[in-house]
Amino acid sequence: MIAAIFSLTVLGVALGLMLGVADRIFAVEGNPFIAEIEAMMPGSQCGQCGYPGCAVAAKAIAEREASVTICPPGGKALAQSLAARLGVSLDMSEVKDTGPQLAAVAEDLCIGCCRCLKVCPTDAVVGAAKQIHNVLREACTGCGSCIEKCPTEALTMKPVPVALQHWVWPKPLAA
């Protein structure tokens, strides 16, 4: 009886210690998978997916709560790489890819209120109080955060025209 109690106690203590030590040594900080997904996201924190930022969206995607196609700035390329990483099949037709779009300021409507340049995640809008603002085409990611801030509807999203160098031959129709 005493031997049984003693041996079970020793066993319990030893195993408990081992578990405790293992927990310290092999500790996982956060979910590396989520971090990996987050690294793939554009990182502009634009919020177009409905989540407050890229990190939260990455968590939702990793936990299969959100589809891999939720990120408009990432477009087709991101949807495809996410699908490959998560091992899910992807129907390309459901990817909403409106093509590249950039914000543009209508100079006759802009009142120089500076509201848009505060929300731009990449500092692509330049301007000062009571001066007409402008969008740097190279820096604009087309996230659209600035559009709803504009009190005079001077900001609009304009599709980028297809340039000759970037034109892609259409895929032949299957026989």
Added chain:
Amino acid sequence: MAFLDLFKSHWGVHPQDHKRPAADVPVRRLPLSSRLTIPLSQHVGASARPRVLVGQKVLKGECLAEAQGNISAPIHAPTSGTVVAIGEITAPHPSGLPMLAVTLEPDGEDRWTEPDVLTDPFSESPQAVAKKVAEAGVVGLGGATFPSAVKLALGLRSKVDTLIINGSECEPYLSCDDRLMRDRAADILSGVRLMLHTTGAREARVGIEDNKPEAIKAMFDAARGFGQIRIMPVPARYPMGSDRQLIVELTGREVPSDSRAADVGVLVNNVGTAHAVHQAVMLGRPLVSRLMTLNGGAMAYPGNYEVPIGTLVSDFVELSGGFSAAPARLIMGGPMMGNVLPHARVPVVKGTAGILAFTAAEVEEVESRHCIRCGTCIRACPMGLMPLEMAAHIRADRLEDAAKLGLTDCIACGCCAYVCPSRIPLVQYFYHAKGELSARERSKLRQEATRKMAAQRQDRLDREAREKAEIAAKRKAEREAAKAAAAKQPGAGVEA
């Protein structure tokens, strides 16, 4: 003996060449058309920046637009006249998208600027000669339109030992290089010698397909006395004019998949480019016109013409005598690799080797059928690829898998589509996949840039918050110091 066939190279195809009778007609010059539209981007690399104003009068050979960036080429006025517009025109491209161009109204005098000639180029440094070539806007006239001066500088840097001059002209229907070699062999060889001087190569080998005996003879005669230049006839076989195939044929060296010709000590240039280099350095004349072949069943007067750059295709055909039959398809370049034109109101450019107009009978419109996996395309592919497998992957949108099979090595020569018994538009699959892959690459780069910019913004916001806090702390300290001083001061004031 069937066993030995395994070691024979079997790439390529042998289409009927259709070069004669157009190749045997002497070169004709056309009267000037009433308007020239000269695109600003006629080369690989950054487009040229215009330096003339609307309304400005220019002389023939005057610079209209200067090169910008490392890989670029200037554009010159093909005749004297007035600049009437700088704006968008339809590009000579199957997409029919617009591109920027300078529109020139000729004054009919065709007066040259004062030529600026190097009196003795062989005593000048290679860099000085290359600079002259760059200023003349010479680009590769074989079709790739890579700025020649950049290529020559690359040759000098990577210490090439052999210069290959491409006179094979393997595309059917085209004969402008053939005609150039027959008529101006001495000028071509002068250009070759200049290129040897600029690159520091020891010898030049001129490859000419054996279906051009007159050109071979003319070049042999002209090359007599130049020990460093060898004229080498090569068997007629498409695509012999592709640089990798020609290098193997003439030197036995194979260019690895991920490197350039210069890495194996070779530089390939077209005979037309050699001629343009001669004109640029010896005569001080920029590239403002070139020989172009007019051919195909719908042309009334097929042959070779000296055409100013910027002439509209419609003007070119009309001035040459028009169509003899209704054209079903217009092609710029050769029938294998050329571009289908959206319409005839597009200009000819530096890279245009010819304009072909085919009748409906010549254009065989056949519907494509399913792949029967016969493997004929594998035998025909000069790059040793598997077109049927790559196309199958692309059809299923698995572009990465196609890329793994060597899609980037595809030179789009069209051999696979030419031999395909099911008439599958294989090359279009490959063009589509290459374009789509590079678009994805671009968006990936853009995404990285976005992430960097977002991080920089966060840094800025943090810095501003920190600075604000510091300033607030400083003010607070100052205020407190002032308060403390004020608390002391009254006492001091009382004492005084």
